[in-house]
Amino acid sequence: MKNIGNKIIWGLVSLLGAFAFSLIAFQREESINAIWFITAAICIYVVAYRFYSAWIATKALVIDGSRQTPAVKFSNSRDFVPTNKWVLFGIHFAAIAGPGPLVGPTLAAQFGYLPGTIWILVGAVVGGAVQDMVILFFSVRRNGKSLGQMAKEELGALAGLASLIGTFVIMIILIAVLGLVVVNAMKNSPWATSTVVATIPIAILVGLYMRFIRPGRVLEATAIGVILLLMSVYMGSVIDNSESMRGYFDHGGLFLAWALIIYGFVAAVLPIWMLLAPRDYLSTFVKLGTIIFLAIAIAILQPEIKMPAVTQFTDGSGPIFGGSVFPFVFITIACGAISGFHALISSGTTPKLIDNERHIPMIGYGGMLLESFVAIMAMVAACVLEPGIYFAINSPAGVVGTEASEIISKINSWGYSVTVEQMNQLAKDVGESTLFARTGGAPSLAVGMATIFANAFGKHLLALWYHFAIMFEAVFILTTLDSGTRVGRFMLQDMLGNLHPKLGRTSWLPSIILTSFIVVSCWGYFLYIGVIDPNGGVNILWPLFGIANQMLAAIALSVGTAILIKSDKINFAWITAIPLAWLMIITTSASYQKIFSEDVRIGFLSAASAMSQKISEGHIPEYGIDVAQKLIFNLKLDAGITIFLVIILWIVIIDVIRIAVKTKINNHKRKLLNV
């Protein structure tokens, strides 16, 4: 009887999910309510979790609850600690959820809501969550080994090296692009800049409290910090209204980029307790609180989606970034659907904390589903804006021009209505001087979130909500920047230690300074170029980050596939091989287009030669030649990096094919011998 009841309930959930999804996919004439996005997502997630993850766990991985995990075997109350599954779920989710699932869907909304939403849902269920769970399981079975170690052991030394280099490249590009997002959000905005700057002394104060006043009292210190952060949002408006003070925080992109580069170096050299750790506590709480708050606000408000399901920019002519919907929607949305970076967490801290193998589906698969849900909310926040406003905020000056009337007539010519007065009023309402060409995704996401919050909890507070959203995005982007620079430094010290042992010592100050300087210089270079690029920089950096991240995901799925094949589970290898094949297709295709496309908004090399031609024909004024030459060099460098990433990807894939063929031949031989 109970069994029949269960079947009926799951049947109803599946039907509701299918109905909600079909509404999203096929409704064209009338606008659609955001609640259907939430309904479709939740139904699809719970059905996938209940059936697909359980099937993988029992049939393919054969999870064994009686087997000792590394956390139990090596319990030392430091690295290996058996942890309650709900607690570990919270720790794991806090580790994997960064700014990626917020920025990617916001940018991909230029194709309309449908392509991105389908990819977020399908990609997470079939790809991202499977990757996170499978890698977590294999790491647990290998005493908590890292992805790099597993790649080396299962695929060979070259694959191990590839994952190490891939991780480093991602780190550099990721920090640069996130830095650019923050710079674009703070550009000529005294309110946003002063709020973001205030997070630094607040974090230091929290650090001092936890170090000297009340050591280790995380919640007390965080509560004080969060209150101060909220006060800093309000104080930002006071600074913005003060003629004498606003000048200190009113800066252009270049100044802010240099400030961020210097900050990044100082943060990497300072002791962890002073800035990095306290900022992380603050950002984690603000992040989780805001995400819960946003979900509640969407549920209460049930806003209408204003963006069309599919825009004309699926053909590749989009203003935010060049490239057609295939393959670029899959590259733009990485973290909300599938992210190779997660495999580093699933083979890093988490496997050493798993108390029982039975917890693996919930933490690995379930954690990724929640991350995907964050991406769905970001998509909703971007799509509740009028499309004209969305494009006016996100389109770079290089595409739509610099004059308000010029921008508006361009956007109107695409069929999206927006007026100069509307944009000026919106800027005034959110407390900004202008919202035109605020590229990077953060400002439009902040406007979307602020609109939802303001409509649900108080319309007169739109400016405060907007700057709260900017602070929310900036605070954990800066945490990623700090921790990424630090990890990059460790990786570099590890490599340099082979040249000279002292350089490998993580506590030796000259080595700390040298390696921090190198890492900061690497991402600082890309950030600088992004800022001087008239097309906004995101156009180049975000796809590069997407390609690198998907390449790392392909390495992780290759490791999973190779282990399944080697352990006589070739019949189950499709679980990881299908998402791997898809990543292989999209990454290779996107890379090919980014390198060789003749469209100057897509191809690095054609953009470089078009710019060279402009210089030689005298179309670029004398003062712009220096910048143009830097951009040409950067485009060629980006092409080189992309080629390098594709080569790494194919080396790993060929390795997997080699292992599959070898195993097949061995199995065949074994069968013949048995006969």
Added chain:
Amino acid sequence: MFSLRKLWVYIRTVSGDNDYEVYLENFRCCRKHNKDYPLSRAEYFQSKLEGKWNKINRCC
């Protein structure tokens, strides 16, 4: 059954607020640490931070 007390313990555990108490409990019962005396709260917190931030533990 949901209870505020359980929620509070959960928040303390996820945030690491009660890590030191757990460490002391573990120290007393398991004695795996090869030390006569447990670390002070400040020492423990410092060593925990060092361990936490010497690897990738924040994603994109």
